[in-house]
Amino acid sequence: MFTAIGLSAGELLTAAPAAAEPAAPLKSVGTQLPVDDLRAIELDEARGRLYIAQGVGGGLPLVVTDLDGRLLNRVTAVADISDLVLSDDGRILYAAQDFNRIVALDAATLTVIASYPAPPGAHLYTVEPTGDKVVGGFIDAGIGSGGLLVWSAPGIPPVVYTEGPNYHPIIDASPGAPGLLVAGDTGYSPVSTYVIDVAGDSPRIVGRRDHTGSNLIDYAVSPDGTEVVETVGYPYEHHSYRLPDLADATVYPSGVYPQDAAWSADSSTVAIGRASTATGDADVYLYAKGSTVPTYAVDFRNGDSLWEGTLLVNRDGTRAWAVSSTDPYQETQLLHSFGPAHPPKPPVTDLAVTAQVGSGKDKSVAQLTVTWSSPIGDDNYWWITASTNGGAEREFWRGKLDASRRYTLTYSLPRGTTTFTVRYRDYWQFYPDGYATAALQR
Known part of the structure; x- marks a missing residue:
């Protein structure tokens, strides 16, 4: 038995919960970084530093700035860097150098403490530590295909792995899932995404999902190891997938061409980067994990485009960083810093x-x-x-x-x-x- 209850249309509208409104974007003006080029940027929040790689071929050194982009050091002994990443414990800075090796630097002193040479014919350009392994992504320069190099220790030849991505790998890992690597190929579509266990003597695929999009740009694995956000050219949204089975997780709305993604160290917040935006339209959204409504948004000026792979977020999601460029040749490298606890630098006339x-x-x-x-x-x-x-x-x-x-x-x-x-x-x-x-x- 049930009792019918009559409500007017007005009462129904009053009773319905209001939809959450997305955050209005704040305007941000970037500050030119003390660099000539840019290929990668990494956050060392504990030491108050940003590490910047300037690319290979010009002899340009590793650059270290404070968190506002002011120059602290040019490490001339470490030049021609294509990628860099801080170890999970913050003690070692790994850098892919000269397309033929990975070097490990003591993060406190920025001196080289180890080297991981690549085999001939492997054009090594990216690096990611996971568990007790160091993994590099390479493209074919005579070895036969692209793929992954997996080192157990410096001085020991790496395992050459080509059963997953084997053209132009994009990789990421997480302290919350030691020994696991998320990887896929950029340069052709559709995208296949792999979860690879590299903890043992031989890497093995433990998760695979085909047709996850077109034109892979980046992966961002949450530090708790539970999901990965994929940045692809299409569809125009940031899909995340559970780990390790790659089942559907949250879809973080983008609305335009996705450009980048990054997590806070506590996995509470994910930053979503967007391309081809106009003035008044956010270039970066901050989402709480699992939410589809952004809690914070920042807007760069029209023509000021987010640089792929440069989003960074601090430990608790209260401050983020990004690099943009105002010209199609990327001859400007403008650092933006923003977040709920750190207002962006506003435009001033x-x-x-x-x-x-x-x-x-x-x-x-x-x-x-x-x-x-x-x-x-x-x-x-x-x-x-x-x-x-x-x-x-x-x-x-x-x-x-x-x-x-x-x-x-x-x-x-x-x-x-x-x-x-x-x-x-x-x-x-x-x-x-x-x-x-x-x-x-x-």
């Missing part, structure tokens, strides 16, 4: 104008100097107007807010009081409007 009357025969000519410190960029323009005795403003010049930060010009002064106003307005409405004035009497 700083613009000024000074004016003085010339002397002698030039006393009827105004000498004007326009200066600026932010924003800087060839797609940003200032313009200047003149108004005499309260009359209408007339624009008479405009210029770029370029790296010179200064422009001088002249203006023929009529009799009376002339007010000069320099203005800036961001077409994308990311930077605030700015203006400054100066007045002269003739």
Whole structure:
């Protein structure tokens, strides 16, 4: 037996729980890193450091900055690095060097303490420790295929493993699942994702899932070892899979082309990176593990694109880092730092104008100097107007807010009081409007 209860439409609407609203994105302006190139970045929160690899071939050294991107050290003894990662206990920094070896550095002193040479014909470019093994990903340079190199110790030849990904492997591991490695090939589609146990003498596949997407970019295994977030070009969302069976877990919405993912060390928070976003549209979301509604969002300026593989999150998910670039050739490397406990660096418009009357025969000519410190960029323009005795403003010049930060010009002064106003307005409405004035009497 049951009792019917009548509710009006208004009462039903009142009783229904409100849907959670996603966080409104905060604006972030990056700070140029002290590097010439960038291939990988790693967080050492305990020591207050970021480690940056600048790539192979140019002799560029390992760069160490503080957590705000200020230079601490250039480790010239360790150059030509394509990838780097901190060991689970934070004592060793592993670096893939010169495409032919992995070096282990004492993280406290940044001195080399061990080397893991790759066999001839293996073009080694990435590194990941798991359990008591060190694993490198390689592409074919004469050895016959791509695959994985698994070292048990320095000085011992690695196991060459090609039964999983064997073209251009992407790999990740977790302290919560020692001895397990998540791997897949980038460079062709559809993607097959593998979970490989490398703890024994011979690696073995313990999980495999085919057709997990197209154009693999990255894997991010949660530090508790329970799931892996996959970043692929399609579909336009970040799928996560349980470990080790790769069953469906949470789908973290992206809405646009996925670009990156990273976890906090306590596995409470996952950062999701997005590509091809516009101003006002988040470049990075922070999600609580298992949630589909972001708790935090940050927006870079239009044309400022997240660099793949650069998302980092601190231990408890209260601060994150990312690198972006403002040009298609990635000649800028802008560090963003943001999070619930660390507000991002906001956009600021700083613009000024000074004016003085010339002397002698030039006393009827105004000498004007326009200066600026932010924003800087060839797609940003200032313009200047003149108004005499309260009359209408007339624009008479405009210029770029370029790296010179200064422009001088002249203006023929009529009799009376002339007010000069320099203005800036961001077409994308990311930077605030700015203006400054100066007045002269003739």
